[in-house]
Amino acid sequence: MLQLVLNGLAVGCIYGLVALGFVLIYKATELVNFAQGDLLMLGAFTCYMFVVWYGFGYWVALALAIAVVALFGAALDAVVLRRVIGQPQFAVVMLTIGLGAIFRSFASITWGSEIYTLPTPFSARATRLAGVTVSHEYVSIIVGTLVLCGVLYAFFTYSTVGVAMQATSQNQLAAYCMGIPVKLMFSLIWAISAGVAAIAGVLLAPVSLVDINLGFIGLKAFAAAVLGGFGSIPGALVGGVTIGLIELFAGAYLPHGVKDVAAYVVLLLVLAVRPQGMFGTVGRKKV
Amino acid sequence: MRFVFKTSYLQDLGLFRDGIQRNWYVVLLIGLLILPRLVPEYLVDVSLVFIYGLCGLSLMVLAGYTGLVSLGHAAFLGIGAYAHVYFTQDAGLPWMVALILATILTAGVGVLVGLPALRMTGLYLTIATLAFAVIIQEVFTRWDAVTGGLKGKAVNKPLIFGVSFAGDVPFYFLCLAFLVIGLWLTANLLRAPTGRAWVAIRDSEIAAQSMGVSLPMYKTMAFAYSAALMGAAGALFAHKIGFLAPDIFSVLLSIQFLLMVVVGGLGSLHGAVFGAIFVAMLPVAISQARDALPALVGQIAGSTASLLVDRFVKQPGLEPGIFGLILVLFILFEPLGIYGRWTKIKLYFSLFPLYKQATFRRQKTYMRSERLR
Amino acid sequence: MTLLAAENLAINFGGIRAVDGVSFAVEAGQVFTIIGPNGAGKTTIFNLMSRIYDPSQGRLLFEGEDITGIAPHQIARRGIARTFQNIELFEHATVLHNLLLGRHVHRKSRFVEELLFLPHVRALELAHREAAEKVIDFLDLMPYRDSFVVNLPYGVRKVVELGRALCTEPKLLLLDEPSSGLSVEETEGMAFWIEDIRTLLGITVLMVEHDMSLVSAVSDRVLALNYGRAIALGTAREVQDHPEVVKAYLGG
Numbered sequence: 001m002l003q004l005v006l007n008g009l010a011v012g013c014i015y016g017l018v019a020l021g022f023v024l025i026y027k028a029t030e031l032v033n034f035a036q037g038d039l040l041m042l043g044a045f046t047c048y049m050f051v052v053w054y055g056f057g058y059w060v061a062l063a064l065a066i067a068v069v070a071l072f073g074a075a076l077d078a079v080v081l082r083r084v085i086g087q088p089q090f091a092v093v094m095l096t097i098g099l100g101a102i103f104r105s106f107a108s109i110t111w112g113s114e115i116y117t118l119p120t121p122f123s124a125r126a127t128r129l130a131g132v133t134v135s136h137e138y139v140s141i142i143v144g145t146l147v148l149c150g151v152l153y154a155f156f157t158y159s160t161v162g163v164a165m166q167a168t169s170q171n172q173l174a175a176y177c178m179g180i181p182v183k184l185m186f187s188l189i190w191a192i193s194a195g196v197a198a199i200a201g202v203l204l205a206p207v208s209l210v211d212i213n214l215g216f217i218g219l220k221a222f223a224a225a226v227l228g229g230f231g232s233i234p235g236a237l238v239g240g241v242t243i244g245l246i247e248l249f250a251g252a253y254l255p256h257g258v259k260d261v262a263a264y265v266v267l268l269l270v271l272a273v274r275p276q277g278m279f280g281t282v283g284r285k286k287v
Numbered sequence: 288m289r290f291v292f293k294t295s296y297l298q299d300l301g302l303f304r305d306g307i308q309r310n311w312y313v314v315l316l317i318g319l320l321i322l323p324r325l326v327p328e329y330l331v332d333v334s335l336v337f338i339y340g341l342c343g344l345s346l347m348v349l350a351g352y353t354g355l356v357s358l359g360h361a362a363f364l365g366i367g368a369y370a371h372v373y374f375t376q377d378a379g380l381p382w383m384v385a386l387i388l389a390t391i392l393t394a395g396v397g398v399l400v401g402l403p404a405l406r407m408t409g410l411y412l413t414i415a416t417l418a419f420a421v422i423i424q425e426v427f428t429r430w431d432a433v434t435g436g437l438k439g440k441a442v443n444k445p446l447i448f449g450v451s452f453a454g455d456v457p458f459y460f461l462c463l464a465f466l467v468i469g470l471w472l473t474a475n476l477l478r479a480p481t482g483r484a485w486v487a488i489r490d491s492e493i494a495a496q497s498m499g500v501s502l503p504m505y506k507t508m509a510f511a512y513s514a515a516l517m518g519a520a521g522a523l524f525a526h527k528i529g530f531l532a533p534d535i536f537s538v539l540l541s542i543q544f545l546l547m548v549v550v551g552g553l554g555s556l557h558g559a560v561f562g563a564i565f566v567a568m569l570p571v572a573i574s575q576a577r578d579a580l581p582a583l584v585g586q587i588a589g590s591t592a593s594l595l596v597d598r599f600v601k602q603p604g605l606e607p608g609i610f611g612l613i614l615v616l617f618i619l620f621e622p623l624g625i626y627g628r629w630t631k632i633k634l635y636f637s638l639f640p641l642y643k644q645a646t647f648r649r650q651k652t653y654m655r656s657e658r659l660r
Numbered sequence: 661m662t663l664l665a666a667e668n669l670a671i672n673f674g675g676i677r678a679v680d681g682v683s684f685a686v687e688a689g690q691v692f693t694i695i696g697p698n699g700a701g702k703t704t705i706f707n708l709m710s711r712i713y714d715p716s717q718g719r720l721l722f723e724g725e726d727i728t729g730i731a732p733h734q735i736a737r738r739g740i741a742r743t744f745q746n747i748e749l750f751e752h753a754t755v756l757h758n759l760l761l762g763r764h765v766h767r768k769s770r771f772v773e774e775l776l777f778l779p780h781v782r783a784l785e786l787a788h789r790e791a792a793e794k795v796i797d798f799l800d801l802m803p804y805r806d807s808f809v810v811n812l813p814y815g816v817r818k819v820v821e822l823g824r825a826l827c828t829e830p831k832l833l834l835l836d837e838p839s840s841g842l843s844v845e846e847t848e849g850m851a852f853w854i855e856d857i858r859t860l861l862g863i864t865v866l867m868v869e870h871d872m873s874l875v876s877a878v879s880d881r882v883l884a885l886n887y888g889r890a891i892a893l894g895t896a897r898e899v900q901d902h903p904e905v906v907k908a909y910l911g912g
Contacts, residue, residue, distance in 0.1 A: 032410055083619055089409055090356050091618050094549050097542055098614030105608020113604055212604070219421070219538070222414050230410075261425045264418035271415045272403040296789045299756075300782065472775050479774035479781060480767040480788075487750055487761050494748035497710050498828065499736030499765035508771065554752070 003133060004248060010138035010207065012244020013145040015263075017200035018221035019228065019236035020149075021193040027231055028169045028189040031081065031092045035100035036197055037218020042103055043069045043198025044210045045111050048118045058120055062202055066195045073194025074187040081190070082183065085172070100215060107212045118205040137206040144203045148196065149237060156233075165189055223267035229280025238278060302474055319463060323456045330455040331527075336567040337462035338523045341469050343547045343559035343566075345516035348473060350545070351553040352482065353509040354489030355404065356413045359420025360544050363514045365427055365536030367393045367521020369434050372442050372531060377433075382447040390518040396423075397514025401507045420541055427533035439532040442525045452526075462523055469516055470556060476512070477556075485509055539607070546610060550617050552626030561625040569613075573606060662724075663688040663832055663864050664740075669708060669718035670888075678704045680888040681718070686832070686881075691858055691865045693875050695899070696885035697908055702868040703745055704888075706836050710742055711735055722832070736765045739831035743821045743838065745868075751810045755801060755820050758809060759792040762827025766791075795823045799853065815846050822853070826861070833857065835867035839874050851877045872900065884908070 021036045033039075046068050050061035080099070084092050126135045156162035168175040168185045175182050201214065208214065224243045228235025243263050251259035270277060291305055303309035323330055342364060350356045370392045374385030400419050404412050427434050434440060444453035445461065452458050476482045484505045487495035496502060525531055543566055551562025577600045585593030599605075621628055635642045664686040671679045679701040686692045694702050707713045709720060711732040720728045722738055730738075741762075750758050766788070769781045796802055799819050804812060809820065818838065825833055838854070839847040851874050857863050858878075869875050875882060875896055882899040884892040892902040899905055 080615065080619065087618075087622065090350070090413075091549075091622060093356070093410070093413060094545060095615055095618045097545075098611040098618070101542075101607045101611025102615065105604055105606075105611065108604030109599070109602050109608075219417065223418070226411070226414060257425060257429050261422045264421045267418045268403065268415055268422075271407055271411055271418075275407055275411055296786050297782075299789070300785055475777040476774055479769065479777065479785065480764055481771060481774050483757065483761050484764060486753060486757070487764075490750035490752060491748045493712065494744065494750070495761075496712075496732040497736060497742055497744075497748075498761055498824065499733050500761075501731070501733040 003135070004252065005245075006134065006138045006142075008245045008248030009241060010141040010244070011247065012224075012241035013141050013237075014200050014204050014217065014240070015221045015224040015243050016237035016240025017145055017148070017196055017203075018218055019225035019240050020152075020233060021196045021200075022221065022225045023228075023230060023233055023236045024189055024193045024196070026225075027233070028165050029081075029085075029186050030089070030169065031084075032089070032096065033193070034093060034096040034218070035103060035215075036193070037215035037221065038100040038103040039069060039073065039194050039197035039215075040201035040204070040217065041107060041210075041212060041214040042072070043194075043201030044118065044205045044214055045107055045201075046198070047202045047205065048116055048210050049111065051119060052116070062199075065202060066198045069198035070191040070195035073197075074191040076194075077187045077190035078183070082186065100218075104212050104215065111212075113212055115209050115211040118202070118210050120202075120206050141203045141207070144199065145237070148199060152192075152196075152233075161185075161188070220263040223263040223270075225277075226267055226275075227270050227277050229277030232277070232279035235277060235279035300478060302471075302478075316467075323459055327455070330459045332567065332571060334455075334459045334462045335527060336563050337459075337466040338520055338527060339547065339563035339567045340466045340560050341516060341520035341523070342544055343551060343563045344466075344469050344473055344556065345513045345520065346544050346548050347551075347553070347556065347559040348476075348485070348516070349509055349513040351548055351555070351558065352477065352489060353485040353506065354409075355506065355509060356409070356545070357416040357513075358413050358538065358541050358545065359400075359416035359418075359423070360513075360517060361536045361538070361540035362420040362423040363393050363397060363517035364521045364524060364540070365423065365531075365533070366396055367518030368525035368531055368536075369427065369440070369521075370518070371522035372440060372525050373433050376443060382445055386519065386522050389522050390515045393518025393521065394511045394515040397510040397512075397517075398507055400514070401510030404510065405503045405506055417538065417541075420536075420538060424533055424536060424538075427536065434531070434533065437533065439530055442529050442531060445526050458526065462527075465519060465523060469519070470560075473516075474556060481505070481508065543610070546614050548624075549614065550624050552624030552629075555626050557629070558624050558626040561629070565625065569610070570606065573609060577601065661688050662686070663722065664709075664866065665721040666705070666709075667719045667721070669705065669720070670716050671704060671708060671713055672716045678888050679708070679715075682885065682888070682890050683718075684883050684890065684893065686864060686866055688831075688864050689858065689862065690880040691854060691867070691878050693879040693882045693896075694866070694868045694885060695870070695872075695875060695882060695905075699887075700885040700908075701888040702885055703836055705885075706742060706834055706868060709735070709740065709834060736828055736830075739829075740834065741825035741828040741830035741832075742834035743818075743825050743836055745836040745840065747814075747817050747821050749809045749817060749821055749824070752808065754806050754808055755804045755812070755823075756792065756796075756806060758820055758824050759795060759827050760788055762795075762824040763788040763791060765828050791829075792827055795826045798826070798856070799823050814841050815843070818842065818850075826857070826863075830863060832864045832866060835865060835869075837868055837870065839869065839871045847871060847874055850874065854878045872896075876900075 018036055018040060021039070022033060025031055025033045043065055047061050047065035050056045050064050051058060056064065076099070080095070084095055126133050128134070156165075164175070164180045165185050165188075167178065167180055168182050172182055204214070220243065221240065224240035225236050226239070227242060228237070228239030243266060246266055247259055247262050250262040293299065298305070303312065322333065342360070346357065346360050367389050370389035371385050374380045374388050375382055378385070380388070400416065404415060407415060428436055430436070444451060445458070446452070452461050484495065484500045487498065487500055488502065488505060492502060528535070547562035547566045548558060549562075550565050551560070552558030580600055581593045581597035584596045617624065623630070662685045667683050669679055669682045670677065682701070682705065694705065696702055704713065708715050711730060715728060718728070719726055722740065727735070727738065750761065769784050773781050796805060799822065801819060801823060804816055804820070809817060812820070818841065822835070822838070835854070838850050842850060854865055854867075855878055858865055879896050882894065882896050883890055884899050884902065884905045886904070886908040891904040891908060892899045894902070
């Protein structure tokens with residue numbers, strides 16, 4: 001039983017991390033990044049490449065993967081996304097969907113379309129704790145998520161950069177006037193978000209193996225972000241864990257097949273009953 | 288530059304701007320009628336273009352004219368397809384009756400999907416439709432009795448009023464007829480109060496309300512009409528592909544439909560048709576290019592380059608990447624789509640040499656409060 | 661006879677009481693103006709009337725009927741039309757299209773009839789067009805009839821917004837700062853139009869305004885607000901000289 005709960009929590013943490021990436025970008029730039037899941041996939045593949053093709057150690061490869069994907073995210077913002085600021089939201093959604101498709105194609109061409117295993121210090125190891133077998137993979141996901149959240153929280157609360165990011169999210173023109181390098185802020189937030197996705201990808205790799213369709217987890221992470229409230233960072237994590245646990249119990253106690261759609265049913269319920277989720281706020285046009 | 292001289296209100300009310308435009312469309316129609324004589328081997332592909340045109344029309348009404356972006360329209364296509372097949376084959380109803388029932392059923396589901404949507408704005412609606420589509424796809428997989436589940440379901444050729452439409456040519460005309468009727472009905476709605484109300488909802492919900500437009504009623508109508516068109520398209524689609532399986536009606540197909548309306552040009556009927564031509568012809572074009580490109584490169588750059596290119600283009604998984612790339616390029620550089628580019632080209636020639644580059648440049652909104660609706 | 665009556669209207673936004681116990685009555689055929697410094701709650705009252713917001717307290721009566729709880733789209737059907745402070749036109753449509761939307765409350769065709777565009781619908785559409793053309797004549801919008809709103813200057817957009825409201829053939833017209841952003845000449849033109857609307861078209865006008873010359877020129881009665889409360893009610897002259905109003909605007 002504990003093993004199952006741990007599994008659910010771990011998967012929920014991954015949803016939470018991807019949702020966190022969504023919310024970070026949304027809060028800062030008002031864009032919804034439908035390619036977040038595919039960035040996760042790229043992170044997993046990059047780490048795999050460094051470990052298996054170039055023979056680096058796990059931790060070095062992790063650091064490199066984060067750096068590479070974060071830089072890629074920043075470059076993406078500078079080159080592509082900056083041009084669509086000011087266009088209707090629908091256009092941006094389509095743009096990120098298109099980008100996601102390109103990433104999948106790129107991964108398929110560079111690394112191949114099979115399923116690969118990433119060797120990690122946590123794979124296939126377990127300890128007995130209080131009479132229960134606890135798998136290291138799941139624990140690594142949960143611990144990793146907590147550490148990452150701690151770091152991000154400290155960054156946003158105690159650093160000037162975090163406050164500056166909030167300013168740019170409210171009103172870009174005013175932020176320019178206040179001397180905030182808005183474009184740099186955007187690229188930075190994309191870098192952070194992409195880095196978070198990469199970490200999530202690497203953490204997820206031991207559990208669900210590395211293949212190009214890893215990115216579809218992003219769709220379920222949407223449910224997590226909406227459940228938590230689209231503008232709320234802690235909400236994204238709480239939402240993710242909640243969805244993970246709901247899926248777990250749906251799989252255990254409800255008929256076959258419900259587990260796959262449980263996240264979406266939750267999403268619809270939340271949108272129908274309380275669109276702002278658990279911690280979000282409702283925005284309204286002032287006339 | 289041609290000047291359109293208007294002498295009566297009826298001219299503004301009509302479907303065509305003037306007699307000249309109407310004549311061009313008549314020529315187009317005649318061309319389509321004799322097409323089977325000219326290119327009999329491509330008729331099946333052109334029929335698919337017509338079916339996609341109907342799908343594009345459906346999504347154009349919802350996303351292009353009413354501003355409700357749906358990422359799950361493939362689900363409606365599936366409902367229409369499965370329902371039609373069930374009614375004709377399992378229930379043994381006449382073709383027309385089955386079609387009408389399938390259309391009504393799909394419209395009903397459209398209303399159901401639209402109901403929670405009444406309370407949601409923009410992005411949340413898009414995500415909600417995505418969720419619906421995944422759930423409906425799961426229903427297709429699980430409801431064995433009606434849909435045949437993962438095993439799939441074979442589809443017979445259409446038999447309407449005792450006449451078999453099994454051949455390529457009759458089916459082509461059937462699809463063409465459906466598309467023309469769909470376009471006519473939609474154009475009628477768009478020049479009537481309903482269409483205006485839809486456009487009002489897209490541009491400013493608050494103003495629309497203050498002018499007496501009931502948001503719940505018109506949004507529901509938009510969903511129902513859009514779903515009905517999709518349902519009819521689904522019936523034809525089922526006959527075209529001959530074998531139904533749940534994984535056909537996936538999120539990826541929905542994204543292709545959205546690509547269709549964006550690339551075609553949001554907010555115009557022409558856009559739906561241009562987009563359909565584009566999306567239906569693209570896989571054909573890609574596979575032709577795959578065969579031709581290495582040879583071409585070989586002639587220019589030598590055999591090693593040719594081999595490299597050959598290896599590159601023969602990769603599986605390249606196609607979604609190309610779709611994605613085209614989508615990205617269109618949004619970055621031609622947000623008005625193919626129809627937008629067509630309009631710009633026509634304007635260039637009609638204003639020559641006075642055309643200004645910035646004619647179509649639009650003000651962007653930088654403040655969040657301006658983008659909320 | 662009283663066309664519109666507000667009884668003790670109040671609304672809270674979180675801790676802020678934007679409108680606090682405001683009562684007034686608008687007689688048919690009048691031009692009634694609400695003035696006050698920025699943030700006094702004038703546009704909020706309009707939004708309460710358009711049912712964009714729900715009041716925390718109080719009632720609204722139109723032609724004797726309680727409209728406090730009706731749906732937003734019912735307001736136009738009752739005969740109340742409004743313009744918006746920051747123009748809410750349909751940007752990607754032509755001026756004519758915008759005006760025709762103003763005719764929506766007079767829609768008499770059914771969905772299925774429109775789908776097939778029966779001759780009956782065609783006749784109705786022509787009638788709508790005639791009505792819209794009358795408004796275009798009234799407001800001198802002829803040169804802009806087929807222009808897209810997004811291409812028009814601000815002053816013209818304000819007039820189009822007024823036109824759209826007039827197309828609904830309202831009994832009561834709510835004008836939210838009709839002269840903001842207009843030059844002196846355009847404001848004078850607006851004053852004449854408001855006069856004509858009252859006299860020729862017989863429409864009652866309730867407006868929010870800052871420009872005191874416009875207020876003095878056209879208003880029959882003026883209500884002054886400050887911090888959500890009514891501080892003076894009377895003719896333009898009376899209100900302008902009222903000590904509370906002077907204090908609100910000039911301080912002290």
